[in-house]
Amino acid sequence: MKIKTISRSADDYVPVKSTQESQLPRNLDPALHPFERAREYTRALNATKMERMFAKPFVGQMGHGHRDGVYVIAKNYNVLNKLATASADGIVKYWNMGTREELASFRAHYGLVTGLCVTPQHLSGSKNSNQMLSCGDDRTVKLWSVNSDDFAHTDEANVNNGDGLLKTFRGEFAFQGIDHHRTKANFVTGGAKIQLWDLNRSRPLEDLSWGADNVSTVKFNQNEGDVLASAGSDNSIVLYDLRTNSATQKIIHSMRVNNMCWNPMEPFNFAVASEDHNAYYYDMRNMSRALHVFKDHVSAVMDVDFSPTGDEIVTGSYDKTIRIYQVKHGHSRELYHTKRMQHVFQVKYTMDSKYIVSGSDDGNVRLWRAKAWERSSVKSMREKNKLEYDEKLKERFKFMPEIRRISRHRHAPKVVKKAQEIKQVELNSIKRRETNERRTRRDMEFVPERKKQIVGFVHEYKNRKDESKTNDSDEE
C-alpha cells in the first residue's frame, strides 16, 4: 500500500526570525478564488469612491497674481517649472511654478499685452538664460531677457521698468498675437496683417496676410516648424507654409475662433476654441470636417491647450470654468471652477502634463492638477502598484452604472447648471424644428455635427465617392 499525505513543515512557511518576510505561496487555480468578478467589482467601486474623495484639483495661485485680468500665458517649452504671464495693464511676469514665486516683472507695454511667447533655449545664448517676446496694443514687440543677472533689484517696486529689455520692434498697427518658430530665429505677429519677423532685423520680413481682417491668434506647429495656423476676426482659420511663403488653406467658421493649439504628438492635428461654446479638433490635411467636437461648455471657449502627451486637451471658457477632455471623447471628463475665478481667458498644460495653469479675468494665475486625485509625492512601490491596479480596475468596470455615476458626478456652479438646462432646451427646440421641417422637405440635406460649424473653405476637398461618380459621368 502506497500512502502519502500532505505534510507541511512549519519551518518552510513560518519565518524563523522576526526580520524575515513570511512565505506567501500563491495558487492561481480559480477554484481557490470564488467571487473573483464580484470582488474585483467591489474593489473597482471602492477605487472610484477613493478617487472622488482624493479629488482636490486646486493647488494654488502664482504669487499674488496680476493687478488686472490675465489675458496671455506663455509656456516655456524647454523648462518644466517656468511660466510667463501678461495682463491687461501691460505687465509681463515670469514665474517659478515650483515655488509659485515671481522671478521677474516688467511694465512691458502701454495698454493691453496681446501676445507673449518664450523663445527657444538655443537662441538665448546660455543654458540658464531665457528670452521672451511680448507684443501689445502700443504697436511694439519687445524682446526680454529673463536671466536673473540682468536685473538685480526686483524687491521693493516689484515692477521693472525695462531692465530686462533687449530689443524693441516697431510696427504700424496694434499687434494681436505672437509666436516663435521652434528652431529658426523667426517669429510671426498677428494684427491687421500677419507678419513674419527675424529676431535680428527690425523690419518684418514678410507679410503673409490673406484677406483684410484682423488676425487674433497665430500658432506655429511645434513639430513641423514651418507650418503655422492663424485665426482671425473674420471667423477664419488659415494655414500657412513658410517654405513656400504662402497660405495653404482657409476655412470659415460660423462663429469666431478664439484660440488654437497644435497636437504635439500628431503634428497634423490641431484643436480650436470656438465662440459657439465648443472646441473642435481638425486634421490639417482634410479640414472639410472636424475630427471631433468637444461639447459641454455653456459659453464661449476662450482657450484650448494640448497635454504634452497629446491625448487630452484642456479648455477655458467665458462661463468661468475649466474643462478637461480626452481627445477621443466628446464630453469632458473633468470640470474645474472656484467661487472667485472669473472668465477664464487662458489655460495651459505644464510641460510634464501633470498640472494646468489658468489665467482669468480676476487677475489670478491658478495652478491645477491635471488629474484631480493624483498626488505628486514620492510613493512607495506598494502604493504605486496599488494605484496602478486601481486605475486598471476603474478602466475595466467603467461602464457599470454605479461606477459610472460616481466617477462622472461633478459639482457645477448653479449658473452653469442653469445655463446647461436652458441650452438643452434650446438645442432640443432647434432639433425639433429641424425634424419638423424635414418631414415636409424630403430632400433636405443632412449635415453631420462635425460639419455644422464650417461655413466654407477655399480649396475644395475631393471626396472619393464624388470623384468616382464624376469619373463615371465623364465616361458616359
Place this chain on the structure above:
Amino acid sequence: MSKGLKSQPVVKKRDNIEKFERNNALSKNSQYRKTKDKKLKAGLKRIDQKYKNAVSSAASTEYLLPETRGFLEAEDEMEKTFKVTQAEIKDAVDVSTAQNALNLKLKEFGPYHINYSRNGRNLLICGRKGHVASMDWRKGELRAELHLNETCHAATYLQNEQYFAVAQKKYAFIYDHEGIELHRLKQHIEVTQMEFLPYHYLLATAGRSGFLKYQDVTTGQLVAELRTKLGPTLAMTQNPWNAIVHLGHSNGTVTLWAPNMPTPLARLLSARGPVTGVAIDRQGYYMATTGADKSMKIWDIRNFRELHNLENLPTPGSGVTISDTGVLALSRGPHVTLWKGALSSAKSSRPYFGSSGLADRNTPYMTHLFAGNKVTNMQFVPFEDLLGVGHSGGVTNLIVPGAGEANYDALEINPFETAKQRQEQEVRTLLNKLPADSISLDPDMIGTVEKRASSARLTARDLAEITTQKERDLKNNKDIPAVKPETKSKNSGLRAFLRKKNQNVIDERKLRVEKQLEKEKAARQRKELVKRGEQAEDHKDLVSEALSRFS
C-alpha cells in the same frame, strides 16, 4: 514577413489550460468575430488576447507549486484501500501527520458538533449538553471553553477564529475568542443549523422555526428573514462558489435560497423521506444529499440533473460532506464511508459499497467505524488530508490521504498567518465585502450585459417603434373598449370599463372614456332617429358640424 509582424504574440497551448479557463470566457463564444464595427472588434480582440495570455501564464505557474497532493494506492489487485485502518495509516505516515490525527474523548457532554476555521488552524467543538470550546488544535492550546448549561445545537466560526456563533436552546449567541458573550441574536430563535458566508459577512441560520435568517455581522442588521413554509429545517449547507444556501426539509426537498428572494430559487426533490444531509463541492458543481429513506443522491447543480441515485443504503445516512479534491464522505450511524471520484456523470463513478466481483466499480476509498458512537457531523480540514468527525464520544480526525488541497493561496486564506496578517486580511476582506443582495446563482453575472433587458435585446429602431406604437394606440383609443352604437346603453363596454375603475380617480384615460361614451350615446340616438324615420340616413347637422371644431 509583414504577416509575421502583424500577428499577435503566440500563446503557448498548455495541457492544464482548461483548469484556469473561466466559464464566461469571451473566446468561447467568440462574439467578436461576428461584430462588424471595426473599432469594437479590435477592442474585443485585444481583451480576448489579454485573457488568453493571463490564462496561459497562470497555467504556466502550476508546476512551481511547492506541495503535491496525498494519495492512498493499492499496489496489487488483492489490496483494497478501504481495508486500510487508521492505525495502519498512522504507522505509515510521518510523525507530524500522525500527530494531526486528533482524538478527543469527551464522553460527558456529547454528542459533539465540530467546525474548523476557514484556514483550518482552529477547531470549534460544541457538545449538545452545552460544552463549547475553541482551540488551536495542532498546538493543543485551548482558546476558550464554555459550559453554557443549556442545549447547544451548532457552532461556527465567523470570518476568523476571533469570533464564533453558537446556536443555543432558544437564541443564537456570538462569542469572542476568549469566550466572552458579545451578542445575543434574539431574532434567531431555536436555531439548529448555521452557516457563515465569508465574502458577504452573513450569518445564515435555520432551525425548528422554519425560517432562514441572514444576519450581517458587520452592521448587525438582519438582512433577510425567509419563511420556508416547509417546517423545521433538517440540513443546511452553503454553496461556497455562489453563497446560495441549500436547505434540506422533512418532505424530501432541497431548496436553494438567496437573501433577496422571498421564494426559493430552486426546489429539488431529493428523497422520499426527510433530507438528513446536504453537501456541495467547492466550485459549486455537484451536490450530494442523504435522506432518511436510506438514499443518497449526487446532483449536478449547474443544470439540476441527478447523476447518481443510491437507494437502499444499509442504514440511512446522517450526513455527507465533500472535500476540496472531491472525496465524498458519508456518515451512517457510527460508520463513515469515503469515495473518490464519485462526482462525475460517468457510470463507473457511481459509488458502491462493494465490488461484487465486478472490475469497473467505484468501491469505497476508505471506511471507518466509531464503534458505539453516532456521528453528528463531519468536516474536511481545510488544506489538510484530514476529516474531522464530531460524534457522541468526542471529536476525531481521520487521516484521509488525498482529501485536501495541497497548495493554498496565502493572499486568500493562509493557514500560517501571523496575527498582523490576520488583522490586515480582515480589513481587506471587509473592504471587499459583497452586498447581500448580490447573491445569485451565477456569481460572475456582475459586469456582463443582461441579455434579457429590452435595451440590450432590441435595436434603437425597434425600441423607438415600440414607444411610438404605444403613443399611437393611446391616440386612437386602442387601450379602451371600442365605441359600439348598436349595443344597449347598459351593455356598453365603455360603461363597464368605467365601472371597473375607481370612482373617485379622474385621470386622462377616464376622461377619454367619458368622451367616447358621449360619442357612443350620440351615435345611438341618431341611429334611433333614423330607425323611426325622423331623420334621413345621410342627414348632416351643418351647424353642429361647424361648431364641433370648438368642442
